[in-house]
Amino acid sequence: MNNKENMLAVALDLFSKKGSTAVSVRDICGALNLKESALYYHFKNKQDLLDALYQQILDLIETMRSRFDNAFAVATSVSTEEMVMVSCGFLKNYLCNPMVSKFISMLSIERLTDSKANEVYNKLIYKMPLEQCEKVFNQMEDRKFVKKSAGKNYAQIYYAIILNAYNQNVYGQCENSEAVEKAVAQVSCQIEEFYSLIRI
Amino acid sequence: MNNKENMLAVALDLFSKKGSTAVSVRDICGALNLKESALYYHFKNKQDLLDALYQQILDLIETMRSRFDNAFAVATSVSTEEMVMVSCGFLKNYLCNPMVSKFISMLSIERLTDSKANEVYNKLIYKMPLEQCEKVFNQMEDRKFVKKSAGKNYAQIYYAIILNAYNQNVYGQCENSEAVEKAVAQVSCQIEEFYSLIRI
DNA sequence: GTCTATAAATGGATAGAC
């Protein structure tokens, strides 16, 4: 069961908990019950392993993007309950997705020293999700569900609320369901209040 | 000029750029033009140095808290321009303060493995500033400057906007004035729009 | 494709001279 995929999964798990410099190749191999030379058969070096992980998350981002695109169909009107439900769903299914969440932890460390990691990080937690939010808010504006915002402020404030709830409660512990529930509760409250401010 | 304070400053600078595990005692001493044994005269070990840094930031948090308390005097009314100005000031003088900013970077890494660091981090970027925001919003509600929020949602959304602007633009590069200006511009737009929604 | 063994470098930490 020790294929390349599994090695990457274990490496990601460890890297997300301490950052790549604090995790030795020995640590990874220990968790895999393998010797270092076995891992070096699959990956040129530690950086090569990191690069393979970056490619994995880039692929996942695109999968997620198209999933959002397909799910995207604004109804004839959006009630506050629907808005809250969709927002919590986004938090749970995207940011709190175990793999996404581990990448967020890992990349938030790596990006300080690795510009490639920084790019991936920005795409993962800003670029892609913000684009999706802006798309939805544009449509809601057009259909007069919400007030007209100067620029993209509503979409950005909306996403800031969700990302902040994630950072404050879940970051680094996506498997702690109590933490996830706290974040969901926070998003519920704040999105409900925010939506009632901008709703027409 | 190589007193304990200076050693801490240089260590903080390096730790904030890569995290403590990625910075060796040798690196720190190299930057100080000192031998390791000189540093070990002042600090028992690497962890002792880290602990001294945590104490420094805890002290700074309290200094900042009382500075906010003293500056705190809500006028007879708060115009949108005043609100924007205060918000940008908070971003620039607190989150973008070079020492605070370096601690944010460093602690965001350390907290994954060090629960003490996690506590300090939460106090620095959530507990203390949120308390201050909630205090101000409470007064503004009482004086009917803003609508009545269910719970503390307005204060929390307000702070989410500012923290998000910091994270998105400044994190890890507080000395990049272009990045700081971008964050300030973002806060200006979004706070202006948010305040106009809640203002009475 | 995984193992044993080992090389070469780096890291934390201390002893003892000045």
Next chain:
DNA sequence: GTCTATCCATTTATAGAC
């Protein structure tokens, strides 16, 4: 309070057997 010198553990990475 800082320096030289050194110790020992850990780490990345490779060679060669199976």
